[in-house]
Amino acid sequence: MAADTSPDDDVPSGAPAVRVRAFTLTSGRTTPRVDLPVEATLRRLGAATAGPVESHLTRILEVCDRRSVAEVSALVAMPIGVVRVLLADLVELGQVRVQTTIQEDSSFAERRELIERTLRGLRTL
Numbered sequence: 001m002a003a004d005t006s007p008d009d010d011v012p013s014g015a016p017a018v019r020v021r022a023f024t025l026t027s028g029r030t031t032p033r034v035d036l037p038v039e040a041t042l043r044r045l046g047a048a049t050a051g052p053v054e055s056h057l058t059r060i061l062e063v064c065d066r067r068s069v070a071e072v073s074a075l076v077a078m079p080i081g082v083v084r085v086l087l088a089d090l091v092e093l094g095q096v097r098v099q100t101t102i103q104e105d106s107s108f109a110e111r112r113e114l115i116e117r118t119l120r121g122l123r124t125l
Helices: 055-064 069-076 080-092 108-124
Strands: 004-006 017-019 043-045 096-098
Touching: 017 108, 055 069, 055 080, 055 108, 080 096
Parallel strands: none
Antiparallel strands: 004 017, 043 096
């Protein structure tokens, strides 16, 4: 697959910037192999440098701890569908864990714990 080239303000004049199309990062995959709701909170399981060498995966690892899938997508400036597929890969590699979210049959204690975790996250902003 060919990459798009276009000038960019951060690149010295005369040198083309290379932008990779999003679907090339996922090898054309559009569906994650792990159930990953956009509101799911993630936990990194190790250092960002201990895992994959691909820069896009390293960027995701650097920002994903204690954030939702949607937040990670915004922070790395990638489409949410691409981030979901890449995060699912990281989950399968044992680099990221998905914290449970509320289900239809969740107990009062589980719902309360999620609300408290959300409040703690909001307070750190």
